[in-house]
Amino acid sequence: MTASTSDIDKAAGLLRAGRLVAFPTETVYGLGANAEDAAAVGRVYQAKGRPSSHPLIVHLGGAGQLGDWVEDVPETARLLAERFWPGPLTLVLRRARRVPLEATGGLETVAVRVPDHPVALALLSAFGGGVVAPSANRFGSVSPTTAEHVRTELGDAVDFVLDGGPCHVGVESTIVDVTGDEPSVLRPGGVTREDLEAVLQRPLAVPTTSHIRVPGQHPSHYAPRARVVLVEPEKVVTEAELAGEQGHRVGVLLPPAASDGPVNAHAVVEIPGSMAAYARSLYGFLRELDQRGCDLIVASLPPEEGLGLAIANRLRRAAGPRAD
Numbered sequence: 001m002t003a004s005t006s007d008i009d010k011a012a013g014l015l016r017a018g019r020l021v022a023f024p025t026e027t028v029y030g031l032g033a034n035a036e037d038a039a040a041v042g043r044v045y046q047a048k049g050r051p052s053s054h055p056l057i058v059h060l061g062g063a064g065q066l067g068d069w070v071e072d073v074p075e076t077a078r079l080l081a082e083r084f085w086p087g088p089l090t091l092v093l094r095r096a097r098r099v100p101l102e103a104t105g106g107l108e109t110v111a112v113r114v115p116d117h118p119v120a121l122a123l124l125s126a127f128g129g130g131v132v133a134p135s136a137n138r139f140g141s142v143s144p145t146t147a148e149h150v151r152t153e154l155g156d157a158v159d160f161v162l163d164g165g166p167c168h169v170g171v172e173s174t175i176v177d178v179t180g181d182e183p184s185v186l187r188p189g190g191v192t193r194e195d196l197e198a199v200l201q202r203p204l205a206v207p208t209t210s211h212i213r214v215p216g217q218h219p220s221h222y223a224p225r226a227r228v229v230l231v232e233p234e235k236v237v238t239e240a241e242l243a244g245e246q247g248h249r250v251g252v253l254l255p256p257a258a259s260d261g262p263v264n265a266h267a268v269v270e271i272p273g274s275m276a277a278y279a280r281s282l283y284g285f286l287r288e289l290d291q292r293g294c295d296l297i298v299a300s301l302p303p304e305e306g307l308g309l310a311i312a313n314r315l316r317r318a319a320g321p322r323a324d
């Protein structure tokens, strides 16, 4: 199901009135508010239960608007924007005055991206301005990849949900800080490191979860209710069966070819062979295992190349120490 033109107009009107609108992007659903309305931005933090020190991403309808939202556009940023926008890449730049500090968690930099989704682009075009949008989930939990996930997660806290069907990429955007001499990847995501390196013609370091570099990157992000345990792919089945014998309701994210027979567990999800398909379904799988009542999820990390890097990052965080 996809939002109609009158849905888009209604959503743009709500944004102008300082209200919250959830909308689809190619990565995950976002919880949107007028970026220049500090009170509306405050409502986003409230609806998510997110600390106000965690900066938000400003979404724009086209790369041509970038100069209106940042102090200056370095050559690296121009190159990356040209190649990857619209798309799952977020650039961190020095903020222009019009960006309220409420949106940046008090930082002098701002994260900006142009999403690649027809409904998001129609909304941004009808609204005209910038829209701050964190993932439309409660703070710390799994990002939503369908409109239904958003409704379940946020309920009445959001004024309107635009439905654009399931998200095509399924993991959040790659965040690259281009304020320094060298670009640095703050979060792996939908644009792969290999693709960035090909454009920048230099190797890029990607942070591990042990380095919390910016507010809003805590280890316990992206966590389902069930505890997540990561083991080697060939140990997934034995680990799951052992935990089952110990009385756990075990959910398994079963790697391709990890078992030649049926697996004895409460719930088993078979991981697709392609990383793109895995990324697209990852959050849906975690939600499904929660819904089926699992208290423990046994999984393994995919090879950390291409989209596998973002998937591994989210799984590590899901398995990381919990804030609560």
Ligand code: TXA
Pocket: 025, 027, 028, 029, 030, 031, 054, 055, 056, 057, 088, 090, 092, 104, 107, 109, 110, 111, 115, 133, 134, 135, 136, 171, 172, 173, 174, 175, 186, 214, 215, 216, 217
């Ligand atoms: O794919 C995405 O990026 C999705 C869709 C909705 O666009 N949005 C998203 O937003 O993932 P959120 O709020 O869940 O994550 C944004 C992250 C923050 O947690 C923070 O780590 C980083 O972006 N961020 C934002 N502004 C920043 C800044 N000025 N400096 C460094 N990091 C920043």
Ligand code: MG
Pocket: 134, 135, 143
């Ligand atoms: Mg998020």
